[in-house]
Amino acid sequence: MKMLRFRSPSLSSLALELQCTVRLLDDSEISCSIQRDTKGQFLVDHVCNHYSLLEKDYFGIRYVDPDKQRHWLDPSKPVVKQMKCQQPYTMCFRVKFYPQEPIKIKEELTRYLLYLQLKRDVYHGRLLCPFADAAYLGACIVQAELGDYDPEEHPADYISDFKLFPKQSLKLERKIMEIHQNELRGQCPSLAELNLLQRAHTLDTYGVDPHPCKDFTGSTAFLGFTARGFVVFQGNKRIHLLKWADVSKFKFEGKTFYVIGVQREKKLVLTFHTSTPAACKHLWKCGVENQAFYKCAKSSQIKTVSSSSIFFKGSRFRYSGRVAKEVIEASSKIQRDPPVVHRCQFGQSRSFTSLSHKQLIMNMEPLLPALSSSRESRDSSADNGLSALKDCLSVSAEVNGKIESSRSDHLKKDCLSKYHHNDQY
Numbered sequence: 001m002k003m004l005r006f007r008s009p010s011l012s013s014l015a016l017e018l019q020c021t022v023r024l025l026d027d028s029e030i031s032c033s034i035q036r037d038t039k040g041q042f043l044v045d046h047v048c049n050h051y052s053l054l055e056k057d058y059f060g061i062r063y064v065d066p067d068k069q070r071h072w073l074d075p076s077k078p079v080v081k082q083m084k085c086q087q088p089y090t091m092c093f094r095v096k097f098y099p100q101e102p103i104k105i106k107e108e109l110t111r112y113l114l115y116l117q118l119k120r121d122v123y124h125g126r127l128l129c130p131f132a133d134a135a136y137l138g139a140c141i142v143q144a145e146l147g148d149y150d151p152e153e154h155p156a157d158y159i160s161d162f163k164l165f166p167k168q169s170l171k172l173e174r175k176i177m178e179i180h181q182n183e184l185r186g187q188c189p190s191l192a193e194l195n196l197l198q199r200a201h202t203l204d205t206y207g208v209d210p211h212p213c214k215d216f217t218g219s220t221a222f223l224g225f226t227a228r229g230f231v232v233f234q235g236n237k238r239i240h241l242l243k244w245a246d247v248s249k250f251k252f253e254g255k256t257f258y259v260i261g262v263q264r265e266k267k268l269v270l271t272f273h274t275s276t277p278a279a280c281k282h283l284w285k286c287g288v289e290n291q292a293f294y295k296c297a298k299s300s301q302i303k304t305v306s307s308s309s310i311f312f313k314g315s316r317f318r319y320s321g322r323v324a325k326e327v328i329e330a331s332s333k334i335q336r337d338p339p340v341v342h343r344c345q346f347g348q349s350r351s352f353t354s355l356s357h358k359q360l361i362m363n364m365e366p367l368l369p370a371l372s373s374s375r376e377s378r379d380s381s382a383d384n385g386l387s388a389l390k391d392c393l394s395v396s397a398e399v400n401g402k403i404e405s406s407r408s409d410h411l412k413k414d415c416l417s418k419y420h421h422n423d424q425y
Contacts, residue, residue, distance in 0.1 A: 018080065019088035022047055022061060025095075025116035026344050034079055041075035047093045052339040055110040057327045060096030063089070069278045072096060072286075076320050097293050098207030100227030100324065102197035106331035108190050112341050115144070115193040118200050125166045128205045128236060135172060138164045139179035140196035144189045145344070149181040189343060204231070204238045211283045213257065213272040223257075223272060223283065225290035227324070230259055232270075242268070244295040250287040252280045252307050253314070259287075281307070285317055292319035299323050 017033040020043060024030065032046050040061065048056040061073040065084045073091060074082060083089050095117040105111050121127035122137055129137060141164055146154075159173040159180075184192060200206055208224035208231060215221045215232075222233040230247055232240035242261050246268075251258040257280050259270040274280040284307055292302045299322050308314030322330070 020079070021088060021090045023090070023092045025093060025113055025120065036080045037078050038080075039076060039078055040073040040082065043073065043079065043091070044075055051109065051113070053109060053113070054334055054336075055105060055107060055327065055331050057322050058095055058097050058099060058110070059093060059113070061091045062094055062096075063091040065278075067276075067278065069276070069282060071282060072289075097290070097324070098201070098227060100201070100294070102194070102201055104328050104331065106334050107338055109339050109341050111190070111193060111197060112343065115196055118196060118206075121200075121205075122165060123163070126205065126208065126210070127200060127203060129200075129203050131172065131175070133199060133203065134165065135175035135179055136199055137196055138162070138168075138172070138176040139184055140192045140199070142176060142180045143184040143187055144192035144196070146180075147189075148185050149177075190341075205233075208233075209286070211274070211279070211286070213274045213283075215273075216271050221272060225287055227294050229294075230261075230287070240270075242270075244291060247291060247295070249305065250284050250291070251314075252284040255280050257283050281315060284315075288317055289319045292323060293321070294324050296323045297325055299326060 016036060018036065019031060020034055021029050021031045022043065024047070030047065030050055032043070034042065043061055044056065044059070047053075047061070048059070053059075062070055063073060063083065063085075064070050071082070073079065079089070095114060099105055099114065102111065102114060105114070118127060119141055122129075122134075122141075127137075138159075142159065142162060145162075146158075157173075159177050164176075165172070184195070187195070205224075207226045210222040210224050210233065213221055213223060215234075219234060221239075224231045224233070229241055229243040229245075231238055231242075242259065242263070246263060247259065247261045249260050251260065254277050255274050257272045257274060259268075259272075261268045261270075274283060288305055296302055302319055302323070304316055304318040306314050306316050
């Protein structure tokens with residue numbers, strides 16, 4: 001009989017350095033070298049050290065596999081074993097857990113990074129808001145990046161220099177100017193950013209990273225996890241909120257995702273179907289992590305969970321970080337001198353119109369606020385609630401780090417055919 005010989009990795013292969021690039025929230029990039037056994041926590045720490053960030057538990061690093069499925073980098077596992085794409089590796093630093101009460105964030109630096117994430121959420125159509133809230137958030141961004149209105153420096157249409165929303169009407173721009181010139185006058189950047197956080201966290205889609213799926217009737221639904229609990233959207237409306245206290249567990253089998261909880265003292269089982277098994281597993285892991293982060297009082301209470309109720313079947317997973325209550329408690333004990341916050345200049349900001357869609361990666365259709373799509377019809381914006389816009393975006397492959405995208409826009413009323421991440425990473 002022929003014996004099989006299993007070779008352990010050689011020292012030379014372990015010492016081989018691999019290149020990683022991490023895109024930050026302001027679209028700048030930092031690079032580093034890792035080895036084949038380097039764990040994900042090294043990259044998280046590398047980015048946090050770059051910022052001098054202490055309140056790092058809200059953040060994570062995400063990547064996209066060759067099948068266009070998004071993942072959060074697991075800090076406890078080697079990077080190489082998680083990445084299935086070719087080198088050099090490209091990932092993105094993003095907010096993973098949105099603070100339930102931004103006012104409890106201790107340091108200005110952390111609030112600024114959350115502000116950058118929310119600005120991206122507004123820009124990509126993930127943070128839906130009525131007209132009045134959209135105008136206020138837009139004015140906060142302008143005040144934070146431009147400062148007080150100066151009629152000698154700023155032309156009559158200065159707001160049009162900012163690309164704040166996927167679709168922004170002339171009426172919305174006028175309202176933003178009104179708030180910027182009057183209500184927010186005199187506010188420093190940090191105060192304007194805090195005001196944006198305080199308004200944004202009251203919206204239904206705050207912190208929602210939408211997962212497209214089908215419900216038991218075959219209708220399109222979009223699932224998400226927030227500080228309050230598990231949410232379901234259909235079209236542009238939240239149709240279900242199951243608070244964390246009422247969520248028992250999440251399960252998945254193949255492409256079917258189950259939410260098991262309690263409603264009105266009765267057992268509740270919600271069933272949804274994703275497009276692929278990989279998407280279902282990602283949805284399940286996101287649910288497990290969010291439930292542990294927001295629901296548990298201590299990280300010592302977190303248990304390893306199984307995707308199936310059948311012993312020795314399915315996937316097993318455990319969230320390994322600190323929970324929200326521990327993060328807030330640790331923040332309250334920070335006593336260092338606050339680090340300097342290096343803000344983007346006006347011309348460098350994503351909200352400035354010099355950044356075109358050719359520099360974005362977009363692989364699905366976004367959830368957009370009710371703003372009209374052409375300059376000719378800019379005066380006809382929707383004041384009453386939210387209307388649905390469908391943005392059909394096609395993406396070419398990313399070759400040698402150069403991103404090209406093409407776009408066609410279509411208006412669709414009363415419902416959204418898709419609700420998902422417009423920002424691929």
